Amino acid sequence: MATEGRSAPSSSATTALESAGFVRLIARADGDAIAASALLARALADRDTPYQITVGRTIAERTTRVHAPTADGDATVVVGTVDATADDEPIRLSATDRPAVLEAVDLVRDLGATPDPVLALAGVVAAGGDPGAGESEWLVERALERGLVDRRPGVAVPTADPIDGLAHSTRLRAPWSGNPEATREALADVAADPDALEADDRRAIGSLVALDTVGADAASDAAAATIGRALRPYATPEAPVATLGGFADVLTALARTEPGTATALALGHDVRDRALEGWREHGRRAHAALAAASLERYDGLVVVGVDDAPVETIARLAVDYRSPEPTVLAINEGHGPSSNRTQSDDGDDEAAIATREDDSLGAALEGIARELADAGPETDADGGVAYDVGHRRGYLRYDPGLDDETVVTTVRDLL
Known part of the structure; x- marks a missing residue:
């Protein structure tokens, strides 16, 4: 079961990083998480602590990397949701009510380093926030004082x-x-x-x-x-x-x-x-x-059918500028080997959800993934379905054997 909104206490995270001989940083695939990981990496570099940053597109990918063997004294930081782990619990930056980059800023300061305010503010914007609002106000003030913005x-x-x-x-x-x-x-x-x-x-x-x-x-x-x-x-x-x-x-x-x-x-x-x-x-x-897309409207949801496109960006653009409903599902159209559809690198199909609502999509995405796994071909333990969740967005990767109608119906029923 995926876990989110649980971050390691700052003191324990700081202690682990201060004593680590090597740090693995595993990031969610979005601008906020990339900025957060880079802020931590810069702080580690200042301490001469070696590190590695990798990006996992789905919760399953990140969880697999968490479970990869490590040497004694190594530490792992995950920016984003991962499945619950019994052993070798990583440091988590996974709160859903604030940008991950602000969690990283707190941790960087606890390590005695100075976070780059421009990178931190870029992460805030990438997470859908306004630079200078709320917790980021002091970052803008610091950047203005230094002539950085x-x-x-x-x-x-x-x-x-x-x-x-x-x-x-x-x-x-x-x-x-x-x-x-x-x-x-x-x-x-x-x-x-x-x-x-x-x-x-x-x-x-x-x-x-x-x-x-x-x-x-x-x-x-x-x-x-x-x-x-x-x-x-x-x-x-x-x-x-x-x-x-x-x-x-x-x-x-x-x-x-x-x-x-x-x-x-x-x-x-x-x-x-x-x-x-x-x-x-x-x-x-x-x-x-998006210009060539088909749009179908339901109560509370607009489905955008695209062909060979970055589905997460399509969903966000549609919910921000085109959708009369608060939530958008962007999904590839057509089946068969001759169709030029949106696919992941391993040949699976992709869909994305974006919403203007503040409620977390985590529980809904997990339920949708389980339903689609049950409906799809039994190719492996998870039914060929993987997913990810971020602030007001979700991502689905699934077996090409699942038809579009099943995906749309499942999303409509569980959102």
């Missing part, structure tokens, strides 16, 4: 060129999203010279983006609130990307497609060009798939 007009994108940033961003959904030429045409009157933008130019860009986003024919009521969180960004002049929101966007995209690159970026390695190219490709695929 600067609030300015405009939109939160990773690149200095607003056309490039807006065209590929998955923090917004406008009629021109995913198409650089269409974006350039839409911004022609407000971004004639992207290399020489003044505050008024950025303000005009933000206004145009907001109007195009909210005014799109398919925009939902939720679009106004969502795009509002992407406006007036914190610029990050010393970071490898242009804004906090852009940093979060890149980490979130790469956590699922190129976790090694996402981790390297969070650790401060020189992978900016590679990271941005992976982020662009992710944005292109997501927006193209």
Whole structure:
């Protein structure tokens, strides 16, 4: 049975890490967890403690890595939910009511290290939070004092060129999203010279983006609130990307497609060009798939059928900008060897759930996975079904023998 919301007491976690000869960091596949792992890794590096970061897409993957043999004196930190363990209990950063990166900040400070406020705030944004709100207020204050961030007009994108940033961003959904030429045409009157933008130019860009986003024919009521969180960004002049929101966007995209690159970026390695190219490709695929997607509405749920797309990003974009219902299930369509469907690396099918509601999806996702395992081919102990859960999101990986109708019905019944 999966366990969540249980983190190791700070004192015991600190003691374990202070005495560890080697630390394994096992992260959930999202931007928040990547940022949290990198913050801890930097603190360990300051202490000359060797470490390794790996990313597990599902609870089962992370649990398997927890159970891998270790040497005496080694420590394991898991950022995300894992199955209950009887022996060798890892240090858990798995609370569901706050970003994992804030748990990591607490642990880093207990170790006597200073957390990077920009990376920490990027993790907060990746978790769906607002930088400077609640527990993150002091991080913004610290970053402002050190000149690491600067609030300015405009939109939160990773690149200095607003056309490039807006065209590929998955923090917004406008009629021109995913198409650089269409974006350039839409911004022609407000971004004639992207290399020489003044505050008024950025303000005009933000206004145009907001109007195009909210005014799109398919925009939902939720679009106004969502795009509002992407406006007036914190610029990050010393970071490898242009804004906090852009940093979060890149980490979130790469956590699922190129976790090694996402981790390297969070650790401060020189992978900016590679990271941005992976982020662009992710944005292109997501927006193209959503434009061609089929949508089916139920009471409380919208099902988005896509083909060859990053399902978690599709679900989030749909719930933020397109869905009249509070929850979205993004699922591949079609069956058979000739279909170009969304699949994991091992050939299983994938689906994702995103919600605007605050309730945890953990119990529901576990129940859905069990029902699908019972309904699917008996290929192994778990019925060929694995899942993961994060803040307002869920992920499912299942045997291709399960038909879409079974997945949709199960999700509708148990959410």
